[in-house]
Amino acid sequence: MSDEALLSVRGLRTTFRRDGAEPLTAVDGVSFDVRRGQALAIVGESGSGKSVTMRSVMGILPRTARITDGQAMFGGRDLLAIGDKELRKVRGRDIAMVFQSAMEAMNPTLTLERQLTEHLLWHGICNKAEARKRAVRALGDVGIPDPEKRIRTYPFQLSGGMRQRAMIAMAMVTEPALLIADEPTTAVDVTVQRQILDLLAELKNRGTGVIMITHDLGVARYFCDDAVVMYAGRVVERAPMDRLLDDPRHPYSVGLLGSGVEVGGRELPLRPIPGSPPDLSHRPDGCPFHPRCARAELPRCGTEQETLTIGPGRDAACWKVAVDA
Amino acid sequence: MGLAGYIGKRAVRLVLSLIAVSILTFTLLQLAPGNFADLQRVNSGATNFGGVGTESMVGELESRYGADVPVWKQYLIFMKGAVVWDFGPSYKYASRNVQDIISEAFPVSATLAVLAVLLALLIAVPVGVFAALRQNSKTDHTTMFVVTLGHALPSYLTAAFMILLFSATLKLLPSGGWNGPEDMILPVLALSLGPAAVLARYVRSSMLETLREEYVTAALAKGGPRRTVIIRHALRNSLIPLVTVAGPLLAALMTGTVFVEALLRIPGLGLYFANAAASRDMPLLMGTALFFALILMVTNLVVDLIYGLLDPRIRTVGGGSHDGH
Numbered sequence: 192m193s194d195e196a197l198l199s200v201r202g203l204r205t206t207f208r209r210d211g212a213e214p215l216t217a218v219d220g221v222s223f224d225v226r227r228g229q230a231l232a233i234v235g236e237s238g239s240g241k242s243v244t245m246r247s248v249m250g251i252l253p254r255t256a257r258i259t260d261g262q263a264m265f266g267g268r269d270l271l272a273i274g275d276k277e278l279r280k281v282r283g284r285d286i287a288m289v290f291q292s293a294m295e296a297m298n299p300t301l302t303l304e305r306q307l308t309e310h311l312l313w314h315g316i317c318n319k320a321e322a323r324k325r326a327v328r329a330l331g332d333v334g335i336p337d338p339e340k341r342i343r344t345y346p347f348q349l350s351g352g353m354r355q356r357a358m359i360a361m362a363m364v365t366e367p368a369l370l371i372a373d374e375p376t377t378a379v380d381v382t383v384q385r386q387i388l389d390l391l392a393e394l395k396n397r398g399t400g401v402i403m404i405t406h407d408l409g410v411a412r413y414f415c416d417d418a419v420v421m422y423a424g425r426v427v428e429r430a431p432m433d434r435l436l437d438d439p440r441h442p443y444s445v446g447l448l449g450s451g452v453e454v455g456g457r458e459l460p461l462r463p464i465p466g467s468p469p470d471l472s473h474r475p476d477g478c479p480f481h482p483r484c485a486r487a488e489l490p491r492c493g494t495e496q497e498t499l500t501i502g503p504g505r506d507a508a509c510w511k512v513a514v515d516a
Numbered sequence: 517m518g519l520a521g522y523i524g525k526r527a528v529r530l531v532l533s534l535i536a537v538s539i540l541t542f543t544l545l546q547l548a549p550g551n552f553a554d555l556q557r558v559n560s561g562a563t564n565f566g567g568v569g570t571e572s573m574v575g576e577l578e579s580r581y582g583a584d585v586p587v588w589k590q591y592l593i594f595m596k597g598a599v600v601w602d603f604g605p606s607y608k609y610a611s612r613n614v615q616d617i618i619s620e621a622f623p624v625s626a627t628l629a630v631l632a633v634l635l636a637l638l639i640a641v642p643v644g645v646f647a648a649l650r651q652n653s654k655t656d657h658t659t660m661f662v663v664t665l666g667h668a669l670p671s672y673l674t675a676a677f678m679i680l681l682f683s684a685t686l687k688l689l690p691s692g693g694w695n696g697p698e699d700m701i702l703p704v705l706a707l708s709l710g711p712a713a714v715l716a717r718y719v720r721s722s723m724l725e726t727l728r729e730e731y732v733t734a735a736l737a738k739g740g741p742r743r744t745v746i747i748r749h750a751l752r753n754s755l756i757p758l759v760t761v762a763g764p765l766l767a768a769l770m771t772g773t774v775f776v777e778a779l780l781r782i783p784g785l786g787l788y789f790a791n792a793a794a795s796r797d798m799p800l801l802m803g804t805a806l807f808f809a810l811i812l813m814v815t816n817l818v819v820d821l822i823y824g825l826l827d828p829r830i831r832t833v834g835g836g837s838h839d840g841h
Contacts, residue, residue: 251736283739295730298749300756300828309748310738345828361738 196224196264197369197400198248198286203261203271205240205247214257215471217243219424221261225369225417230391230401232411232432234447235421236468241404244421245371247271249288250278265369284314286369287362292378293354297346297361303330304342307361316365329360333390352383359390369400376410388413408448412436417504420444423469423479425496430505441507442484478509486511523817530813537809538598538802542591545801552607552796594802603803608795614803617788622770622807624694625777625784629769631700632707633762639712644719645751651724660720667713672775675706679779692781703780707773711765718761722754729753756826763819764812771808 203221206214218240225231233241246252248263248270263270266285270278290296297306307326311317317325323342330338333356335349346354355375362370372391376384392414395401405411411418411432418435420428420443428441439445446464466483469475475482481492488511497510585593597604603614647659682702683691693699726732727750735745772786785804792800824830 249737251733279739279741281739283737288734288737290730290734292730296734298731298735298753300753300826301749302828309735310740313739313741313744347829 195226197227197229198225198402199264200224200244200248201262201264203244203247203263204259205243205252206257206259207253208255208257209472212472216474217256217424217471218247221419221421221424221426223419223426223429225400225402227368227400228395228398229417230395230403230415232415232418233402233404233421234406234408234411234418236406238423238468238471239421240424241421242373243424245288245373245402245404249282249286249371250275251282251288280314283310283367284316284365285367286371287365287367289359289362289370289372289375291374293346293358294351294378296358297354299345299347302343302345303357303361306346307342307357307364310365314365325364326360329364330357332363333357333360334386335360351379352386355379355383355387356390359387359394363394363399367399369402370394371402371404373404374406375403377405377407384410408436420447423474424471425479425508426498427480427509428505428507430502430507434502434505440501440505440512441480441509442486442511443480444507446483523821526817526820530810530817533813534806534809538595538806539591541802541805542594545796545798546587548796552798594799598803598806604799606792606800607797608791608800609797614799617800618785618803618807621772621783621785621788624782625772625786626770628700628703628707628773628782628784629766631704632769633711633766635704635708636711636715636765637762639708640715640719641755643712643716645723645746647716647720648723648727649746660717663713663716665713666709667717669709670775671706671710671773672779674709675702675776675779678702678706692779694782699780699782703776703782706776706780707769711762711769714765715758715761718758719754722757723750726750726754756823759819759822759826763815763822767812767815770815771811 201222203218204216205218206216208214221240221244223231223233233244235241243252243256247256247258250270252258258271261271265281268277270281304323304326307329308319308322311322311325312319316322327338327342330341335341335353335356341349341353341357346357349357355378359375370391375391376387379387388410391401391403395414401415403411403415415432418428418430418432419426420435420441422443428435428439428444430440435444436448439448443464449464464483469479469482475493477491477493478484478487478496481487481489484492487493491510495510496508498506498508499510499512499514500506501512501514594603601615603618606612606614606617609617643659643663647656647663650656679691679702682689689701690699691702727746729750732745732750735749736742740749772784772789774786774790776782777784777787778790785807788800789804789808791797792804
């Protein structure tokens with residue numbers, strides 16, 4: 192599968208420097224693939240390391256963060272090894288990012304025109320006049336009426352839904368091969384949520400690879416093909432989306448599916464996972480989920496975590512899961 | 517129409533405030549112990565009641581207000597003159613009208629103030645940005661320590677030190693007076709250090725806040741060169757609130773700086789004001805106090821207008837409700 196992968200991340204490890212303490216490992220050996228025209232959901236609770244994973248790949252981590260291991264192959268090059276100067280050419284041109292809230296991710300004092308064209312110019316894709324044309328077209332593509340006029344406005348002059356669309360247009364104006372969407376529907380209301388997801392699905396159908404970071408399985412289910420479930424900085428299960436929903440294997444995935452998310456139009460009974468996610472500075476040894484796991488068996492779960500391949504395109508980081516014959 | 521209406525509303529408020537200030541100042545000065553005539557007598561060492569000069573001064577006072585005019589009527593007479601920019605003759609500088617003293621001394625103080633604030637900005641912006649970009653590093657801590665020192669040093673100490681260094685020891689600059697551009701160097705330097713420190717701290721914290729904004733990360737994610745992102749997205753937005761600090765600083769300096777003007781023998785407004793207060797020179801005190809109030813309020817109005825000009829969120833909303841300081 193790796194040979195046709197658009198982005199292939201292997202063994203990514205990201206740590207955060209702390210004052211007077213050991214560095215904190217926020218992402219610990221994460222691997223996944225995204226293919227062209229496919230959507231991958233990275234699912235997990237807040238603090239599970241999903242955003243840090245994607246920001247590591249993009250090279251937009253805060254100063255205290257350091258990538259200590261792993262590779263991220265994209266277009267035949269390892270994004271983690273090419274250096275910031277080369278990575279900058281990929282960032283925003285071939286891989287674009289959509290954020291949770293356009294209100295925060297768009298500069299309040301610059302017009303849409305400025306913000307939708309500046310990276311076309313940075314990357315030397317076209318001249319100013321052409322950039323403007325492309326920006327107007329991109330705004331029209333995401334369903335903003337009267338884009339010629341709207342491009343002269345500021346983000347705060349748009350409604351929440353329009354603003355979110357404008358941010359997607361900003362990401363898509365360079366026609367990237369891969370779009371990373373970091374909780375793109377969390378900050379908008381439900382009706383807008385659906386529109387945004389439809390918009391992203393349309394991009395996917397046109398061949399863009401999409402990585403959707405979300406804590407909401409309902410959103411992931413809506414248009415993602417594959418899913419990666421993260422817990423405490425590690426991947427606990429990787430599976431095709433429908434397989435994960437029908438038949439979750441890792442006890443954490445089972446718990447996540449059971450904790451009241453809406454799946455397939457029916458509300459599953461609310462059975463919250465007992466306990467809370469670990470503070471990353473006190474991550475349990477072995478499987479980080481074992482203190483909360485109903486099926487945990489000590490001492491083995493407290494000392495090791497084994498990832499088993501459990502079927503085609505599926506694996507789970509638990510030695511107790513059933514493996515398909 | 518919106519802007520004209522806004523300015524009109526502010527102008528009405530300004531006039532009402534000036535009336536309030538005038539009543540308050542007048543009342544307080546009436547209640548203050550001592551009067552010009554008594555002080556003149558004591559200072560001249562005259563033993564008899566009222567010297568010649570004092571006698572004529574009192575006569576002039578009586579001819580202007582009438583000897584037995586009630587206080588409220590004195591106030592009204594004063595205000596009638598003030599409206600048409602006529603505050604009458606000063607007691608202390610008996611040959612000159614108050615408005616002529618102000619017209620002559622204010623440009624001196626204003627020149628110093630504008631130059632000092634400009635110099636302060638030239639120092640503060642790079643220093644603040646430099647420190648912010650290296651937050652919590654040794655350079656940051658050292659810079660901020662020096663800045664705090666600069667803030668703590670009163671301008672008259674700096675001025676005295678500079679006179680010692682540049683005039684007395686190195687004999688490079690005149691030690692005072694107001695005859696040419698070379699006389700401006702010492703006072704501008706002395707006056708700018710404090711404001712530079714205040715502004716540098718402000719730039720640093722404002723910059724740190726902006727650097728944490730998601731839109732800065734988003735601009736980096738678009739592939740923006742670090743320097744461009746810092747200048748266009750972070751610095752620009754950090755400097756907008758700076759006008760609300762720089763404005764009042766400028767107003768404070770424009771209304772005169774007693775110590776520096778006294779030390780360097782500069783015929784600025786601060787010096788006249790201090791002398792007027794010491795000798796209970798009522799017309800000069802009232803005139804300068806009202807003028808200071810006017811300067812402060814006009815500066816605040818200008819600051820708000822500039823803020824609106826720089827920040828589209830306020831400009832387009834109409835700015836009616838903004839009082840940015």
